[in-house]
């Protein structure tokens with residue numbers, strides 16, 4: 160168990176002699192025993208980061224530490240790291256038992272001790288019944304468990320998981336997710352999981368590092384990144400269905416500052432907490448989550464009267480979609496079940512406490528954007 164620290168870590172690949180900056184000055188401090196998710200779209204540099212930590216890829220610049228040990232120049236096998244990738248890469252001719260024991264045998268550990276260790280880890284992952292089987296006979300979930308057992312048998316200080324659930328579908332994926340979380344509480348080893356699935360990151364991690372185009376956007380707990388996204392990218396990436404984000408302009412009406420969409424379909428008073436950041440005549444990116452809009456009957460400063468475009472009843476919740484303009488649909492998710500149809504008039508209330516405002520040019524959360532200038 161140990162802290163894992165990345166200091167200004169960069170990675171430049173050369174593709175046809177042209178540099179590709181896969182990871183740009185990444186700083187990350189994972190606490191001892193912490194479960195961290197690296198989250199971001201495909202190609203943002205997650206696997207590259209993991210591979211640099213594991214020592215499978217050179218670091219262009221920067222430093223990586225496990226505890227107070229700088230590991231930049233250590234051989235992968237000397238880093239005390241366990242690795243499990245998405246493609247299980249189990250040796251097909253070997254049984255599960257021999258697959259798990261492979262690395263211990265390579266270290267010339269006595270056979271009796273290997274046997275004990277394999278049985279201990281197999282019990283932990285609930286794969287004792289599979290030990291005599293060959294990989295081809297296993298289901299996806301079982302293969303992934305063997306894969307993780309193989310990574311854990313070395314008793315690593317740091318466990319790295321690269322999209323371990325991406326090959327699994329539906330229910331198996333859900334189940335395996337719960338098992339990984341449970342496993343982490345048992346072994347309590349500093350763990351980094353790479354995923355492009357925000358829900359997976361939210362469900363598993365103590366903290367999430369959200370990366371876009373090689374740049375760390377935000378590192379925080381699931382609640383922090385959900386409630387207080389630092390920029391429009393994070394706001395749009397976290398949450399399903401995604402946050403509604405559209406253009407508004409600030410106008411003065413009867414001496415009161417209002418936000419309104421260009422076509423005036425939405426217009427209401429600027430919430431108190433934003434008054435000091437918002438300038439009359441300026442354009443902003445306005446964000447609100449579908450669950451932060453409610454269907455209401457009364458009128459107040461935060462209600463909007465509009466018409467239903469699409470209505471979906473999903474049983475435990477219903478979803479109402481409103482066309483704002485050619486490019487934008489406003490979605491509402493309600494746990495109270497309604498029955499609407501196309502064209503029905505509807506009143507919506509936007510929770511003023513849950514509105515997010517971003518700078519049009521930089522995408523930064525407005526409170527932050529102003530702090531930086």
Ligand code: ADP
Pocket residue numbers: 172173174179180181199200201202203204205206207208
């Ligand atoms: P992710 O895991 O987030 O999907 P990767 O870390 O695999 O992303 O890739 C990040 C970027 O680096 C991508 O633009 C990818 O094309 C590039 N890249 C990854 N591996 C190599 C490589 N071996 N050679 C050249 N470019 C690479």
Ligand code: MG
Pocket residue numbers: 205206207
């Ligand atoms: Mg990857």
